Amino acid sequence: xxxxxxxxxxxxxxxxxxxxxxxxxxxxxxxxxxxxxxxxxxxxxxxxxxxxxxxxxxxxxxxxxxxxxxxxxxxxxxxxxxxxxxxxxxxxxxxxxxxxxxxxxxxxxxxxxxxxxxxxxxxxxxxxxxxxxxxxxxxxxxxxxxxxxxxxxxxxxxxxxxxxxxxxxxxxxxxxxxxxxxxxxxxxxxxxxxxxxxxxxxxxxxxxxxxxxxxxxxxxxxxxxxxxxxxxxxxxxxxxxxxxxxxxxxxxxxxxxxxxxxxxxxxxxxxxxxxxxxxxxxxxxxxxxxxxxxxxxxxxxxxxxxxxxxxxxxxxxxxxxxxxxxxxxxxxxxxxxxxxxxxxxxxxxxxxxxxxxx
Numbered sequence: 001x002x003x004x005x006x007x008x009x010x011x012x013x014x015x016x017x018x019x020x021x022x023x024x025x026x027x028x029x030x031x032x033x034x035x036x037x038x039x040x041x042x043x044x045x046x047x048x049x050x051x052x053x054x055x056x057x058x059x060x061x062x063x064x065x066x067x068x069x070x071x072x073x074x075x076x077x078x079x080x081x082x083x084x085x086x087x088x089x090x091x092x093x094x095x096x097x098x099x100x101x102x103x104x105x106x107x108x109x110x111x112x113x114x115x116x117x118x119x120x121x122x123x124x125x126x127x128x129x130x131x132x133x134x135x136x137x138x139x140x141x142x143x144x145x146x147x148x149x150x151x152x153x154x155x156x157x158x159x160x161x162x163x164x165x166x167x168x169x170x171x172x173x174x175x176x177x178x179x180x181x182x183x184x185x186x187x188x189x190x191x192x193x194x195x196x197x198x199x200x201x202x203x204x205x206x207x208x209x210x211x212x213x214x215x216x217x218x219x220x221x222x223x224x225x226x227x228x229x230x231x232x233x234x235x236x237x238x239x240x241x242x243x244x245x246x247x248x249x250x251x252x253x254x255x256x257x258x259x260x261x262x263x264x265x266x267x268x269x270x271x272x273x274x275x276x277x278x279x280x281x282x283x284x285x286x287x288x289x290x291x292x293x294x295x296x297x298x299x300x301x302x303x304x305x306x307x308x309x310x311x312x313x314x315x316x317x318x319x320x321x322x323x324x325x326x327x328x329x330x331x332x333x334x335x336x337x338x339x340x341x342x343x344x345x346x347x348x349x350x351x352x353x354x355x356x357x358x
Contacts, residue, residue, distance in 0.1 A: 003030055027053045033070035041077030041092060045100035050117060054109040063116060071121045078126040094128075098182035101127060102161035110164065111141040128181025133168040143167040146268045153271060156261075156278045162188045163262045166195040187255065194259050195266055202267045215319065217264065217273050222316050224256050286312060287324035296328050302339035310336045 004018040012019070016030055027049065029036040037043055045051060049067070078092055104113060118124045118133050125131065144167075147159030162184070169175055175192040178184070184192070198220070205216035261277050288311050290304065298304050311327045 025056055025058050027056055028064060028067060029070075033067045034074060037070055037074045037077065041074065042096060042100065044071050044075070044078065044123075045097065045104065050113055051100060051104050051107060054104060054107045054113045057109070063120070068116070068120055071123075075121060075123055075126060078123070094181055094183040097127065098184065101165075101182065105161050105164040106144075106147070106159050111137065111144050114140065128178040129165070129168055130170070130174045130177070132170075136168045136170070140164065140167040142268065143266050147265050150265050150271075150274055154274050154278055157265065157274055159265065160188075160191060160258075160262050162191045163195060163266060166192045166199075167266065169196050172196060191259050191262060195263050198263055199266060202263055202269070206267050206269050214273055214276060217260065217269065217277060218319070219316050220263075221257065221260050221277060222320070224260060286315060288312075288315075288327050292324060292328065293331070296331050298331050302342075306337055306339055307331050 003016055004022075005013040005015070007013060020026075021028065029043070029049070043049060049071070053063070078097065104110060104117075107113070115134075115137055117127070118129065124133050130136075143164060144159075147163065150157040151159055165178060166175070169178070169192065172193060175189065175196060178192070179189050202216070202220075208216075257277060261274060264274050264277060288308065290300075290308075293304050293307060294300065298307050310333060311330060314330055315322050315327060
């Protein structure tokens with residue numbers, strides 16, 4: 001699709017055959033593709049090509065050979081450059097790459113466009129994606145399809161760009177490397193890490209059936225809202241202290257729920273799971289707070305934290321049915337880990353003067 005100009009009375013002026021391109025839904029650079037790309041290397045990603053191609057082209061349309069060759073020959077222009085490089089004035093910031101990528105990965109025809117970008121054009125490393133991204137394109141297509149379906153069926157189930165990037169990742173370092181390239185926000189990075197970490201167990205829960213799957217998602221949501229206290233395994237359940245442990249809920253509860261919804265989309269959880277998660281943006285209030293534990297003679301400090309985590313886990317395992325009174329009968333359970341001894345830092349040793357010092 002080429003440049004079209006409208007004058008003041010609305011008359012369209014077409015010097016480059018753009019009207020025909022519109023009718024044919026053809027996307028191409030004006031003039032020589034290589035020259036246009038070298039003027040601004042982000043044109044590879046922006047509305048001049050891949051993002052526009054996904055929006056405008058016919059389904060299954062082929063890319064023109066000249067365009068793909070020009071992209072391959074000039075792809076190194078997407079590297080972050082500084083003065084003294086081959087193109088001294090060409091600086092592509094990580095943020096600008098991600099601004100374009102986040103639109104492409106969830107845009108129309110995204111799976112087909114991404115496949116061409118990483119397979120035909122070899123842009124994988126330049127975009128910060130894992131080297132084996134192509135081998136995960138089938139998963140990418142499944143997640144994209146389920147995401148589009150969820151958006152149609154459920155208000156609030158918007159497919160996130162980072163969910164699609166995570167579909168190409170298999171471990172934490174993939175997210176870290178993508179973050180290093182694109183400078184993600186904390187919310188985006190945490191979403192990617194969460195999906196990669198929980199994807200396998202969530203897939204198993206979905207395979208177990210709708211009923212048991214629903215229980216899994218409710219428990220997962222509760223744990224994501226749960227206290228930041230080391231469990232017996234030593235793992236921190238969550239970085240979010242959101243559950244009503246002291247009668248208060250932080251204002252980022254919807255963000256945590258959205259994170260779990262994105263995981264549900266990733267593993268193709270049933271519609272009833274997504275609907276249930278969206279209907280309950282905040283879990284039930286945990287009935288035991290610090291005051292109740294002090295009245296039950298639980299000492300403040302690390303011991304109280306371990307007891308609180310133990311009671312919280314009992315509450316989750318009961319599907320949130322245990323009452324405050326029932327939970328407080330478990331404050332002395334033998335399974336509660338003993339807090340590690342407090343390390344006392346020694347003071348600085350005084351230097352003793354030797355007999356030869358003045």
